[in-house]
Amino acid sequence: xxxxxxxxxxxxxxxxxxxxxxxxxxxxxxxxxxxxxxxxxxxxxxxxxxxxxxxxxxxxxxxxxxxxxxxxxxxxxxxxxxxxxxxxxxxxxxxxxxxxxxxxxxxxxxxxxxxxxxxxxxxxxxxxxxxxxxxxxxxxxxxxxxxxxxxxxxxxxxxxxxxxxxxxxxxxxxxxxxxxxxxxxxxxxxxxxxxxxxxxxxxxxxxxxxxxxxxxxxxxxxxxxxxxxxxxxxxxxxxxxxxxxxxxxxxxxxxxxxxxxxxxxxxxxxxxxxxxxxxxxxxxxxxxxxxxxxxxxxxxxxxxxxxxxxxxxxxxxxxxxxxxxxxxxxxxxxxxxxxxxxxxxxxxxxxxxxxxxxxxxxxxxxxxxxxxxxxxxxxxxxxxxxxxxxxxxxxxxxxxxxxxxxxxxxxxxxxxxxxxxxxxxxxxxxxxxx
Amino acid sequence: xxxxxxxxxxxxxxxxxxxxxxxxxxxxxxxxxxxxxxxxxxxxxxxxxxxxxxxxxxxxxxxxxxxxxxxxxxxxxxxxxxxxxxxxxxxxxxxxxxxxxxxxxxxxxxxxxxxxxxxxxxxxxxxxxxxxxxxxxxxxxxxxxxxxxxxxxxxxxxxxxxxxxxxxxxxxxxxxxxxxxxxxxxxxxxxxxxxxxxxxxxxxxxxxxxxxxxxxxxxxxxxxxxxxxxxxxxxxxxxxxxxxxxxxxxxxxxxxxxxxxxxxxxxxxxxxxxxxxxxxxxxxxxxxxxxxxxxxxxxxxxxxxxxxxxxxxxxxxxxxxxxxxxxxxxxxxxxxxxxxxxxxxxxxxxxxxxxxxxxxxxxxxxxxxxxxxxxxxxxxxxxxxxxxxxxxxxxxxxxxxxxxxxxxxxxxxxxxxxxxxxxxxxxxxxxxxx
Numbered sequence: 001x002x003x004x005x006x007x008x009x010x011x012x013x014x015x016x017x018x019x020x021x022x023x024x025x026x027x028x029x030x031x032x033x034x035x036x037x038x039x040x041x042x043x044x045x046x047x048x049x050x051x052x053x054x055x056x057x058x059x060x061x062x063x064x065x066x067x068x069x070x071x072x073x074x075x076x077x078x079x080x081x082x083x084x085x086x087x088x089x090x091x092x093x094x095x096x097x098x099x100x101x102x103x104x105x106x107x108x109x110x111x112x113x114x115x116x117x118x119x120x121x122x123x124x125x126x127x128x129x130x131x132x133x134x135x136x137x138x139x140x141x142x143x144x145x146x147x148x149x150x151x152x153x154x155x156x157x158x159x160x161x162x163x164x165x166x167x168x169x170x171x172x173x174x175x176x177x178x179x180x181x182x183x184x185x186x187x188x189x190x191x192x193x194x195x196x197x198x199x200x201x202x203x204x205x206x207x208x209x210x211x212x213x214x215x216x217x218x219x220x221x222x223x224x225x226x227x228x229x230x231x232x233x234x235x236x237x238x239x240x241x242x243x244x245x246x247x248x249x250x251x252x253x254x255x256x257x258x259x260x261x262x263x264x265x266x267x268x269x270x271x272x273x274x275x276x277x278x279x280x281x282x283x284x285x286x287x288x289x290x291x292x293x294x295x296x297x298x299x300x301x302x303x304x305x306x307x308x309x310x311x312x313x314x315x316x317x318x319x320x321x322x323x324x325x326x327x328x329x330x331x332x333x334x335x336x337x338x339x340x341x342x343x344x345x346x347x348x349x350x351x352x353x354x355x356x357x358x359x360x361x362x363x364x365x366x367x368x369x370x371x372x373x374x375x376x377x378x379x380x381x382x383x384x385x386x387x388x389x390x391x392x393x394x395x396x397x398x399x400x401x402x403x404x405x406x407x408x409x410x411x412x413x414x415x416x417x418x419x420x421x422x423x424x425x426x427x428x429x430x431x432x433x434x
Numbered sequence: 435x436x437x438x439x440x441x442x443x444x445x446x447x448x449x450x451x452x453x454x455x456x457x458x459x460x461x462x463x464x465x466x467x468x469x470x471x472x473x474x475x476x477x478x479x480x481x482x483x484x485x486x487x488x489x490x491x492x493x494x495x496x497x498x499x500x501x502x503x504x505x506x507x508x509x510x511x512x513x514x515x516x517x518x519x520x521x522x523x524x525x526x527x528x529x530x531x532x533x534x535x536x537x538x539x540x541x542x543x544x545x546x547x548x549x550x551x552x553x554x555x556x557x558x559x560x561x562x563x564x565x566x567x568x569x570x571x572x573x574x575x576x577x578x579x580x581x582x583x584x585x586x587x588x589x590x591x592x593x594x595x596x597x598x599x600x601x602x603x604x605x606x607x608x609x610x611x612x613x614x615x616x617x618x619x620x621x622x623x624x625x626x627x628x629x630x631x632x633x634x635x636x637x638x639x640x641x642x643x644x645x646x647x648x649x650x651x652x653x654x655x656x657x658x659x660x661x662x663x664x665x666x667x668x669x670x671x672x673x674x675x676x677x678x679x680x681x682x683x684x685x686x687x688x689x690x691x692x693x694x695x696x697x698x699x700x701x702x703x704x705x706x707x708x709x710x711x712x713x714x715x716x717x718x719x720x721x722x723x724x725x726x727x728x729x730x731x732x733x734x735x736x737x738x739x740x741x742x743x744x745x746x747x748x749x750x751x752x753x754x755x756x757x758x759x760x761x762x763x764x765x766x767x768x769x770x771x772x773x774x775x776x777x778x779x780x781x782x783x784x785x786x787x788x789x790x791x792x793x794x795x796x797x798x799x800x801x802x803x804x805x806x807x808x809x810x811x812x813x814x815x816x817x818x819x820x821x822x823x824x825x826x827x828x829x830x831x832x833x834x835x836x837x838x839x840x841x842x843x844x845x846x847x848x849x850x851x852x853x854x855x856x857x858x859x860x861x862x863x864x865x866x867x868x
């Protein structure tokens with residue numbers, strides 16, 4: 001299958017190109033900068049062209065992933081050139097205008113699927129991620145897209161472009177925009193953020209993190225989202241009036257009105273108890289990790305970098321509020337606490353098994369003839385550092401004393417320490433190692 | 435030590451009373467409603483009086499924990515009656531006015547400690563909680579308070595009442611107030627919250643949870659905090675102007691100004707990467723829990739209620755977005771997902787050991803005389819459901835064949851299944867159970 005990703009050299013477009021290449025699609029990228037584009041395409045082992053029309057006219061699936069402000073003109077440029085029977089997708093954060101434009105400019109026989117993946121290019125898998133699909137007419141491609149996304153365990157939400165844009169005017173036009181205003185106010189008031197965090201409950205710290213998260217996004221993208229969603233101006237106006245009203249209740253010392261407004265807003269949000277629970281859990285998870293690390297100084301830990309996925313294995317030397325110091329092989333590594341996740345015991349074992357060199361060993365032991373080789377093999381497998389164990393051979397007679405048998409196990413270990421543990425186990429139960 | 439908690443019948447005051455009672459203090463509560471007050475005091479096994487002055491004049495430590503709007507008048511009422519050498523503490527969310535009032539009305543020889551515990555009465559321990567102390571003159575009590583709080587692993591922040599109130603004008607006057615305005619706007623726009631959550635990324639869901647968390651607080655307390663902190667009006671005004679400016683940049687399509695404002699606010703927040711990491715982790719912890727539960731259907735799980743601490747142990751029957759259904763003993767229990775934490779394997783084992791009835795068993799086994807009783811006892815201890823194991827006796831001769839010995843282990847199990855596993859282990863290695 002040939003897929004053209006228009007604007008596929010960077011950001012989410014590039015993430016999609018990589019994802020579809022892994023799934024076995026043949027990818028053509030386009031992008032405005034042909035030096036950058038060719039370089040990226042070479043590294044990925046895919047095709048690049050600066051000619052959007054050429055890419056689109058040769059593909060079975062065309063994905064528009066250009067910045068939001070260029071979406072309309074790009075659709076107008078490429079849509080008329082799609083092959084009959086092909087699929088046209090856009091991944092813009094607003095849906096009404098792109099949906100209309102694709103429907104209008106794509107020739108009959110081309111299936112149109114306006115899409116909004118609700119995530120950025122930082123994610124490592126689609127599992128649990130929300131993808132909004134706003135098909136106006138479903139064709140033969142639609143079930144295929146659904147199947148692919150379901151296999152990846154994405155959460156699919158089907159709706160209309162209008163309903164999407166109305167909801168986004170709340171998510172992005174209200175929440176995100178208010179966050180940007182909070183950050184900008186903090187700046188204007190000249191507040192020292194580090195200092196304010198000290199004064200703060202864990203919940204305020206998480207709030208600030210969320211504010212920081214939003215303002216850290218691409219401001220051009222945010223500007224475009226705010227300007228291209230036609231429901232947003234009303235939301236902004238309503239928020240402004242609401243804030244003004246609340247502020248007046250405070251300055252006029254109108255307690256009754258303030259209490260009424262706050263209680264009524266709380267009631268509308270409903271199921272507050274669940275919100276309290278989830279936010280408590282989020283905070284308690286952050287605290288639990290720090291506590292666990294504090295208790296692991298001097299011990300072996302596995303730390304996974306949250307974005308690259310790289311695992312660092314070593315002895316935890318020390319822990320400060322922002323960093324962990326790890327002795328990894330012969331060097332000292334300093335890792336930012338906020339960027340790493342601690343592997344659980346099981347994750348660590350499974351990582352070691354897959355990544356460290358294994359030693360394959362045999363051991364033969366003489367035990368009473370009533371002993372059960374498979375059971376002993378299971379006990380060997382449960383020893384720390386032992387990755388696998390199998391019964392290779394059971395032998396009677398010859399040099400083996402009466403009432404006894406010799407069992408040979410083949411097992412794999414991560415280090416020779418584990419070999420010693422296996423031998424201790426066998427001799428501990430009275431076995432004689434041959 | 436006699437402690438009077440003025441306003442100790444409810445909320446944080448009552449939490450403090452319970453906490454200090456556990457530490458061995460003799461507590462007297464006061465509160466406006468004497469029927470409620472006597473009832474609570476009876477249940478706690480402490481004293482109650484409706485007479486603040488009487489309570490304060492007989493105590494070594496007096497803690498003012500009345501609602502913020504009554505703090506000043508209560509201080510004026512009780513402070514003059516404190517004993518020489520006693521300690522006067524308030525726990526109000528603003529600090530300048532209470533600090534001034536206490537200093538002015540307490541007789542010489544009374545130590546004053548204006549305090550702001552940055553948590554509510556929902557917490558189960560002080561560990562990791564922030565407590566702001568704003569002493570103006572430290573006396574003999576101060577090191578004792580510090581020592582107590584450090585033992586509880588609270589995070590102590592010492593500052594001035596003014597600096598405290600300035601920072602709180604950001605934490606509560608800006609962040610919390612903007613959240614209330616967001617919630618109120620959502621209500622005015624008539625947005626269906628459940629519907630909007632479907633459209634939303636996990637981060638938006640956590641944002642909504644934080645908004646819900648704030649509006650779920652006591653509106654009278656919030657009103658008082660907003661009106662009693664003198665730095666807040668300026669913060670409100672700055673936010674209003676900032677939001678208005680940003681809104682105009684969008685409606686005037688002034689991209690440059692918007693991008694400049696957002697980038698500059700982001701830069702001021704600094705260390706955005708850490709914020710991204712921490713908020714990603716918070717979300718990933720919430721997701722990981724759900725994934726773990728999904729994989730545990732049909733299996734035994736231990737679920738701890740987040741606020742009561744009660745542990746439910748049973749077979750996980752099913753899982754919906756909001757609830758888990760657990761088969762606990764012979765009844766079916768429906769628990770709200772947001773209110774429970776999943777116990778880890780280790781936590782579960784340790785809970786079972788402490789809470790389920792244990793069976794103490796003996797087993798005698800004949801094994802080769804080279805076998806090592808202590809090592810075998812360790813292997814027995816590692817069997818699922820076995821809580822302890824010790825070597826009771828080692829015996830040669832008599833009915834024991836040559837070259838063999840009989841070892842008796844005493845071990846404790848949670849269920850008879852584990853007894854079978856112990857026997858399987860011993861016979862599996864060729865032992866003969868006597």
